[in-house]
Amino acid sequence: MARFYIAIAILLWCGLYPALGIVRLTNNGYEGVVIGISDSVSENDFPNLLDQIQLTFNQSSVKLYTAFRRRAYFRHITIVIPQSWKNNAKYRPATKQTYHTADFRIDHTKPSQAEQCSHFASVTTIGGSQCGDPNDYVLMTPNSFCPNNYQNPFLAKNLVRQWARYRYGIYDEEPQGTELVYRGPKNTYEPVRCSATLKVDIVGLGNECNNLGSGSVPPTCRQIVSPPAIAGGSIMYDYTTDMIEHFCDDGGVDEQEITTRHNKLAPTNQNNNCNYASAWTVIKRHSDFDNNQNRPVHIINKSPTFRFVKAMPLRIVLVLDKSGSMQGNNLRQLLQAATNVILQLGNVDGSI
Numbered sequence: 001m002a003r004f005y006i007a008i009a010i011l012l013w014c015g016l017y018p019a020l021g022i023v024r025l026t027n028n029g030y031e032g033v034v035i036g037i038s039d040s041v042s043e044n045d046f047p048n049l050l051d052q053i054q055l056t057f058n059q060s061s062v063k064l065y066t067a068f069r070r071r072a073y074f075r076h077i078t079i080v081i082p083q084s085w086k087n088n089a090k091y092r093p094a095t096k097q098t099y100h101t102a103d104f105r106i107d108h109t110k111p112s113q114a115e116q117c118s119h120f121a122s123v124t125t126i127g128g129s130q131c132g133d134p135n136d137y138v139l140m141t142p143n144s145f146c147p148n149n150y151q152n153p154f155l156a157k158n159l160v161r162q163w164a165r166y167r168y169g170i171y172d173e174e175p176q177g178t179e180l181v182y183r184g185p186k187n188t189y190e191p192v193r194c195s196a197t198l199k200v201d202i203v204g205l206g207n208e209c210n211n212l213g214s215g216s217v218p219p220t221c222r223q224i225v226s227p228p229a230i231a232g233g234s235i236m237y238d239y240t241t242d243m244i245e246h247f248c249d250d251g252g253v254d255e256q257e258i259t260t261r262h263n264k265l266a267p268t269n270q271n272n273n274c275n276y277a278s279a280w281t282v283i284k285r286h287s288d289f290d291n292n293q294n295r296p297v298h299i300i301n302k303s304p305t306f307r308f309v310k311a312m313p314l315r316i317v318l319v320l321d322k323s324g325s326m327q328g329n330n331l332r333q334l335l336q337a338a339t340n341v342i343l344q345l346g347n348v349d350g351s352i
Contacts (some may be wrong), residue, residue, distance in 0.1 A: 056145055
């Protein structure tokens with residue numbers, strides 16, 4: 001009996017969960033950005049979702065242009081519509097775009113729990129990459145886009161923050177747990193923050209949070225940031241405060257004033273994972289900006305162009321290889337890869 005060895009589009013296995021990675025920054029504009037809506041998101045529950053996505057990403061593109069010092073904005077965005085949604089004349093058939101390969105993915109946190117607009121909205125970057133390496137994708141719950149959700153006013157800036165984590169592999173600069181303070185250069189305790197020029201108070205019930213001399217802060221305490229008089233700080237530290245709209249930097253030709261200077265002493269994830277380099281320094285190492293690519297330019301219209309495509313049934317290509325090379329370890333590796341693909345396809349469309 002002839003031996004037919006099946007190699008099932010191994011590249012598909014590599015791309016089922018991470019994004020396709022086709023985004024390019026060309027002449028200061030990101031092209032090839034894909035937003036995918038999961039089939040679990042009901043069109044009836046969120047009838048204005050597409051309008052809200054466009055509005056939010058229009059706002060986010062402006063904030064991204066500011067945060068990236070006039071060097072980048074969202075130019076072209078494709079939105080993948082679920083198969084379960086009604087047809088519309090403006091929807092085109094999807095080609096290589098799918099929910100499972102999108103850069104931004106909109107889905108409920110649990111299949112059995114559909115968040116409502118009043119519920120907690122989650123926006124997070126998925127992946128465990130090293131400093132400077134891209135992550136897998138950004139996951140958002142659909143209620144993030146509800147105008148009456150209490151987190152919605154900060155969504156546009158938060159998306160800039162998540163985009164930087166996703167594409168450039170930077171980290172948050174928020175306090176970790178109850179570690180709200182650190183020992184500063186004058187051997188006194190200061191609030192964890194970036195930059196160190198920000199005015200931050202530690203507050204709580206009573207007077208228990210007023211004394212930072214011991215460095216021990218009760219778990220009931222929290223930080224309150226005062227909006228800076230001029231733009232400063234880092235959105236990786238706080239994205240909800242007005243006038244905090246950049247990334248902290250290490251100084252240089254295109255850097256901001258001292259108000260955005262990186263705080264290397266604070267015990268943040270950025271410092272711990274990136275060898276104390278600032279977020280902006282890590283971003284500029286990327287090929288998008290290396291060798292002074294995509295220099296600062298003045299752009300008036302920063303609104304992206306949106307395209308809508310309807311998800312299509314998954315198409316699988318089978319490759320039959322009868323050559324003598326498909327023996328031994330090669331065959332075992334391909335069979336394992338094929339098995340992995342088949343199992344993952346069951347997770348994608350529920351057919352297995």
